[in-house]
Amino acid sequence: MRITPFIIFNQLTESLSKSMQDYAKLNENLSSGKKILAPSDDAMGLMRAMDYQVRISGTVQYQQNIEFSQNGLNTVSTVMDSYNNFLQTAMSLISLNRGGTQDATSRAMSAQQATALRDTFMDLGNMRINDQYLFGGFQSGTPPYAAGTFDYQGDSGVVNVPIDNGATLAANVTGDKLFSYTLSAPTSLQIAGGQNVHYTPGAGTTVDVEIRDATDTTVLDTFSFSNVMQMTDTLSTAIASNDTLRMEALAEPFRQAQNQLRAAQGDVGSRLAWLDMQSSNLTKSSNTMQNSLTSLTQADIVEVAARLKTTEVTLAAVRESASRVMSMSLFDFLK
Amino acid sequence: MTIQGLFDIGKSALFASQTALTVTSNNIANANTLGYNRQDVVLSIANPVSTGAGMIGRGVVTEGIRSSYDKFIEAQLLGQQQNQGSSAAMDQAWGQIEQVFNEAKGIGLSSSLTDYFNAWQDVASNPASQPPRTVLLQKAQALVTSAQTMERSMLYTLNDTNTGITDGARQVNQLATNIAELNQRITQQESGSGRATALDLRDQRGQKMNELAKLVDFSSFEDNNGAVTITVGMRNLVYGATTNPMSTKTNADGNQDLYLDGINITGNIRKGQLNGLIAARNDIQSSALAGLRKLVGSITQQVNALHRTGYGLDGSTGTDFFTPLQVSTTTNSAGATVAAAITDPDLLTLDEYRITVDAGNNVNIANKQTGALVIPPAPYVSGGTISLPGVDVTITGAVASTDVFSVSPLTGVISSFGVNVTDAQQIAATTSAAQLPGDNSNAVQISQLANAAQSAIGNNTFSGYYGGLVSTVGVMKQSAADSLSFDNNLLSALQAKRDSVSGVSLDEEAANLIRYQRSYEAAARTITIADELMQTILKL
Numbered sequence: 001m002r003i004t005p006f007i008i009f010n011q012l013t014e015s016l017s018k019s020m021q022d023y024a025k026l027n028e029n030l031s032s033g034k035k036i037l038a039p040s041d042d043a044m045g046l047m048r049a050m051d052y053q054v055r056i057s058g059t060v061q062y063q064q065n066i067e068f069s070q071n072g073l074n075t076v077s078t079v080m081d082s083y084n085n086f087l088q089t090a091m092s093l094i095s096l097n098r099g100g101t102q103d104a105t106s107r108a109m110s111a112q113q114a115t116a117l118r119d120t121f122m123d124l125g126n127m128r129i130n131d132q133y134l135f136g137g138f139q140s141g142t143p144p145y146a147a148g149t150f151d152y153q154g155d156s157g158v159v160n161v162p163i164d165n166g167a168t169l170a171a172n173v174t175g176d177k178l179f180s181y182t183l184s185a186p187t188s189l190q191i192a193g194g195q196n197v198h199y200t201p202g203a204g205t206t207v208d209v210e211i212r213d214a215t216d217t218t219v220l221d222t223f224s225f226s227n228v229m230q231m232t233d234t235l236s237t238a239i240a241s242n243d244t245l246r247m248e249a250l251a252e253p254f255r256q257a258q259n260q261l262r263a264a265q266g267d268v269g270s271r272l273a274w275l276d277m278q279s280s281n282l283t284k285s286s287n288t289m290q291n292s293l294t295s296l297t298q299a300d301i302v303e304v305a306a307r308l309k310t311t312e313v314t315l316a317a318v319r320e321s322a323s324r325v326m327s328m329s330l331f332d333f334l335k
Numbered sequence: 336m337t338i339q340g341l342f343d344i345g346k347s348a349l350f351a352s353q354t355a356l357t358v359t360s361n362n363i364a365n366a367n368t369l370g371y372n373r374q375d376v377v378l379s380i381a382n383p384v385s386t387g388a389g390m391i392g393r394g395v396v397t398e399g400i401r402s403s404y405d406k407f408i409e410a411q412l413l414g415q416q417q418n419q420g421s422s423a424a425m426d427q428a429w430g431q432i433e434q435v436f437n438e439a440k441g442i443g444l445s446s447s448l449t450d451y452f453n454a455w456q457d458v459a460s461n462p463a464s465q466p467p468r469t470v471l472l473q474k475a476q477a478l479v480t481s482a483q484t485m486e487r488s489m490l491y492t493l494n495d496t497n498t499g500i501t502d503g504a505r506q507v508n509q510l511a512t513n514i515a516e517l518n519q520r521i522t523q524q525e526s527g528s529g530r531a532t533a534l535d536l537r538d539q540r541g542q543k544m545n546e547l548a549k550l551v552d553f554s555s556f557e558d559n560n561g562a563v564t565i566t567v568g569m570r571n572l573v574y575g576a577t578t579n580p581m582s583t584k585t586n587a588d589g590n591q592d593l594y595l596d597g598i599n600i601t602g603n604i605r606k607g608q609l610n611g612l613i614a615a616r617n618d619i620q621s622s623a624l625a626g627l628r629k630l631v632g633s634i635t636q637q638v639n640a641l642h643r644t645g646y647g648l649d650g651s652t653g654t655d656f657f658t659p660l661q662v663s664t665t666t667n668s669a670g671a672t673v674a675a676a677i678t679d680p681d682l683l684t685l686d687e688y689r690i691t692v693d694a695g696n697n698v699n700i701a702n703k704q705t706g707a708l709v710i711p712p713a714p715y716v717s718g719g720t721i722s723l724p725g726v727d728v729t730i731t732g733a734v735a736s737t738d739v740f741s742v743s744p745l746t747g748v749i750s751s752f753g754v755n756v757t758d759a760q761q762i763a764a765t766t767s768a769a770q771l772p773g774d775n776s777n778a779v780q781i782s783q784l785a786n787a788a789q790s791a792i793g794n795n796t797f798s799g800y801y802g803g804l805v806s807t808v809g810v811m812k813q814s815a816a817d818s819l820s821f822d823n824n825l826l827s828a829l830q831a832k833r834d835s836v837s838g839v840s841l842d843e844e845a846a847n848l849i850r851y852q853r854s855y856e857a858a859a860r861t862i863t864i865a866d867e868l869m870q871t872i873l874k875l
Contacts (some may be wrong), residue, residue: 004838007831014827036439039809040816047806050438054449054798058785061453068460132463132773138765140463140773159775161460165786167780171460243533266486330845 002103012322019315022228026308035299045296052293058165058285065161066279073272076134076173080123080265083178086124087258088116090232094251098192100244107239114236122150122231125179135175146176150229152205163278169271173264175309180205180227181253181260190249190300195220199252202226211245221245228257338872340384341391347394348858351378354397355851362839363848370542372402372837374534405836409541412833415826416548417606424611429812432623435488435815436808444627444801447481448634450474451626452797453783458764459779461649463772466700468759475656475754482631486749489624496616500591502548503609510547511578513564519576525561526702533561536836544728552606564696568593568600587667587739590616618811621704626662626804628745631752632685633791637784640681642756645763645777652768654761656781658753662726663746671717671732673740682725685791687743700728703741718775772801 028037036042036049093110096102102110125145127134136144138157146153154175160168183201190196194214202208206226212219223246225231231253238246346776365371377398383390404416436443454474457467517540524533531537540563547553553572555565565573572579574596583591584599591611592601604610635657642656660683662675673690677683687703699722709723721728728742734796756762764778765771785797792800 002835002838002840002843004834006834006839008833010827010830014823034439038437038812039433040803040812041439041809043813046439046809047802050445050798050802050805053445054802057446057449057453061456065456065460128459130460130464136396136773138770138773140782151762155770157770157774159462159773160779161775162456162779162782166783186692283565324634330842334845334849 007324012325013328014106015318016315016322019311019318021127023308023311023315024303024309027143029299029304030301030308032133033299034297035227036297049293049297052289052296056286056289059289060283062163063279063282063286066275066282067165069163069169070272070275070279072129072134072171073173073268073275075127075129077265077268077272079127079134080178080261080268083121083124084258084261084265086117087228087254087261088140090114090228090235091251091258093117094235094247094254097239097242098247098251100242102242107242111236111240114232114239118150118236119296121179121232122147125175125227125229133150135173135178137172137174137176143157145179145227145229150227150233154334163275164282169274169278173268175227178264179229179257181207181256183207183256189252193245193248195245195248197249197252209253210248210298211213211249221249225253228254229287230258304318336870337866341868342862343700344392344394345858345861345865346382347396348861349855351376351395351397352851352855352858354400356848356855358400359844359847359851360873363841363844366839366841366844368538370538370545371838371839372534372538372541373839374400374402374403375735377401394566398531398535399532402538403837405833408829408833408836412826412829413544413548414606415822415829416545417610418553419548419819419822419826420608421606421614422815422822424499424608425615425815426812427434428492428612428615428619429808429815431492431495432489432619434807434810435485435492435806436623438497438805443805444478444481444485445798445805447474447478448798448801449785451478452782455778455782457781458762459775462764462775462778465759468762468764472754472759474675475756478634479657479752479754482749482752484626485627489619489627493616493619493624496498496612496619497591499612500593500616501583501732502607502626503612504593505573507547507550507567507581507609508578510543510550511573511580513543514547514563514565514573515576515578517543518573522575524564529559537561545856547605550607551604551609568595568598568603570595570598570600574734584725585664590622591621599820612868615815622811623804623808625704625745626800626807628748629685630797630804632660632683632745632748633789634797635748635752636680636683636685636791637787637789638781639755640764641777641781641784644766646768646771647756647758647763648772649758650768650771651761652763654763658751658755658763660744661747661751662742662744664728664743665741666733666742668732668738669733671730671738671740673728673730673742675726675728675742677725678722678727679725683744684724685744686724687745688723688728688741690728690730690740690742692736692738694736696734698730703743732866784858806839 010163025037029035036046038156039046093114097107097110097114122145125135126143132140133142133144133154136142138159139154142153144152144154152175156174156176158174159168161170161171163169182205183199184202188198196212196216198210198212200208200210202224204226206224208224209222210219211221223234225234226335231250234246235250237243238250358374358376362373366730377400379396379398381393381396384393385661434442434518438445451474454467454471458471461467517536519534519538524536525531544555544563551567553565553567555563557563561572562575564571564575567581570579572581582594584594586592592599593604594600604613606753639655643653646652647654660677660680662677664673664675666673686709688709689701689703691699692715692868693699693712696715698715698721699708699712700710700723701708715730715734717733718729718731721730723742726742726744730740765774766777767774788794788796789800795803
């Protein structure tokens with residue numbers, strides 16, 4: 001084959017261009033630390049990397065949601081602990097005064113204490129986080145318990161927060177599930193004096209109480225309540241007036257309120273445990289995906305550096321060869 | 336043979352050497368001239384004269400100058416120039432699009448899409464709070480901006496391709512004019528000679544044809560007068576000394592079509608830069624651009640559908656989160672117009688429609704992408720309503736069988752993409768007014784759209800579909816780069832092959848210079864000796 005200067009020149013130009021392209025690419029790999037610099041480098045690999053990134057980002061968001069839910073439920077849990085203590089105080093006041101033997105001064109003090117307990121329950125029920133009422137359900141913008149009537153103004157709305165793909169968890173507890181209990185069927189019991197007390201479910205969490213004599217024929221007293229605030233308010237009045245029948249009749253509802261609280265504590269505890277477990281799973285999953293993403297997209301620095309060195313040598317050789325070949329001409333040797 | 340015969344032999348040798356030196360010098364001068372084919376002198380023995388001693392030669396005759404030219408290699412080279420021109424244009428166009436979707440460097444839609452739906456989860460976590468709502472509006476605006484930036488970049492590239500097609504047609508016309516002029520000069524110069532003597536003009540024409548081949552594929556043949564006829568897209572571009580100018584015309588889709596001799600030849604261009612530009616333009620429009628528009632259309636449709644059912648903190652309902660989808664129409668008709676209106680945005684399939692009228696005056700409505708008829712052909716009624724999923728179409732006026740109408744909910748979907756909710760209080764996180772402000776169920780549903788398969792985008796999730804788009808762009812760019820690399824290599828090999836036959840070797844020419852110089856000196860010496868012989872005779 002005849003070789004002309006054009007052929008040599010073109011070959012050298014192409015070799016130089018190719019070597020420079022390789023050199024620039026490897027240099028960018030090295031400086032960015034990335035293996036994939038453009039979709040055309042590895043289209044499928046980049047698609048997988050994007051999928052990992054989306055899933056990792058989703059995991060981070062779920063963890064933020066979990067953290068938010070944990071904060072709310074931990075506050076609820078703290079409230080429940082206090083609530084439990086105050087319920088026990090209320091029950092102690094019943095025990096202290098139900099015999100009717102306390103003098104007027106002691107009763108007045110106990111009644112005052114019961115009133116203070118009612119207000120404490122109100123404070124707990126109307127607790128706020130970030131300007132939102134914790135126990136109002138969806139009605140988080142207004143106080144769940146009305147001053148004066150102590151009626152529940154919230155609803156049973158459950159705020160479900162996403163904690164995984166397609167999975168949500170209730171992040172709140174409503175007042176009607178914590179500070180009230182729902183009587184499923186009428187119940188009766190006999191109190192210390194032989195009188196009979198009948199508890200009948202009313203609308204929502206309302207419980208109608210009827211106290212009858214020992215023969216269960218004559219109605220001695222009736223009253224109603226729908227939450228622990230109203231119960232405590234009634235208790236305060238009963239202590240002040242030394243109404244032992246009402247005090248006796250209120251002992252069972254306070255026990256029911258305590259049972260309700262234990263159930264709610266169990267529910268919140270299990271939700272917090274679930275959130276912990278889910279957070280841990282998400283962290284593990286995120287770490288695994290991050291490792292996969294790194295191996296998919298990050299350049300092996302050692303390998304890139306070695307290839308860069310090889311390309312440098314190639315480039316230098318091409319340049320050397322070009323300078324030698326291009327300088328050769330028969331004209332230089334003709335005299 | 337007389338002594339004068341010696342003079343004649345010496346003279347013929349001098350002339351032959353001088354001609355050879357001239358040709359060699361010309362070769363050296365054109366060593367770097369593109370398209371130049373090296374030339375050499377064809378020498379032959381002058382007719383011998385019969386003497387008593389036998390036949391004695393009468394010197395050398397210059398038969399002509401020959402060009403080193405291999406028709407087969409040149410034809411291959413022309414073909415490869417066409418392939419390379421097409422690949423280079425494709426590679427360049429897809430290279431630009433690849434940078435629009437370069438998620439490897441964080442350029443594109445992925446992060447803003449993820450951030451947007453994550454922001455809905457923040458609203459779901461705290462539905463009555465203002466800060467997450469404000470953040471959601473910011474993330475939504477970021478999504479809008481990303482999509483619009485991407486579309487704008489793609490439209491710039493598409494505009495560049497259309498401009499490239501127009502410029503390409505202009506270059507084709509310039510080259511056609513050059514070739515036609517060269518045809519004329521070659522025909523004049525070679526007239527009556529019966530041989531290809533206009534070597535330099537032929538080289539110039541060959542080079543122009545090579546340049547033309549980079550632009551467009553053509554077929555050519557040379558007539559008996561030495562003129563070439565060039566046909567592009569089965570129409571004559573150059574015929575002897577005349578040309579048919581190639582022109583461009585904007586079609587119904589806003590793209591440039593190529594016309595030659597009054598005929599649309601766009602579909603007949605198979606190679607060359609023009610083919611690369613046309614193919615890249617069509618592929619980008621039908622894959623990357625259409626895909627991104629469909630994605631944005633689907634996000635708008637799905638988010639709006641849920642958002643409309645919810646309630647904002649201010650009690651508002653029925654509000655679209657993003658600017659509602661709209662349909663756009665194009666009319667390519669002399670006597671009729673088309674109009675379209677959305678009847679139910681939730682029923683829109685995000686398909687684009689192409690409407691034609693057949694010879695029997697029936698209206699045919701086909702899916703623009705697949706070509707499949709979406710409803711059976713029906714007789715045309717001016718002003719009649721044609722109901723398609725979620726959209727009513729009305730054509731009014733006199734239609735003809737050449738009319739083409741299009742209806743698309745996607746053409747302006749990104750340019751009109753925007754956040755419709757202006758007040759964070761209007762963000763509908765709640766499904767019922769009675770459950771305000773704490774209900775988050777609508778926000779949860781909207782956030783879960785991110786992981787839901789959407790029928791309008793082939794039962795993919797939004798991010799999955801977008802990942803597919805990025806992958807498609809990457810594969811197209813890789814394919815274009817591979818083709819270009821292959822075509823470059825093949826072109827280099829063919830050019831080397833051509834140069835090995837037709838290229839000028841300076842070493843070879845240097846040797847020829849010495850050779851013909853020595854021949855010249857020897858011929859001069861012959862004349863000197865003849866002169867001395869003559870002197871000797873004269874002195875007798």
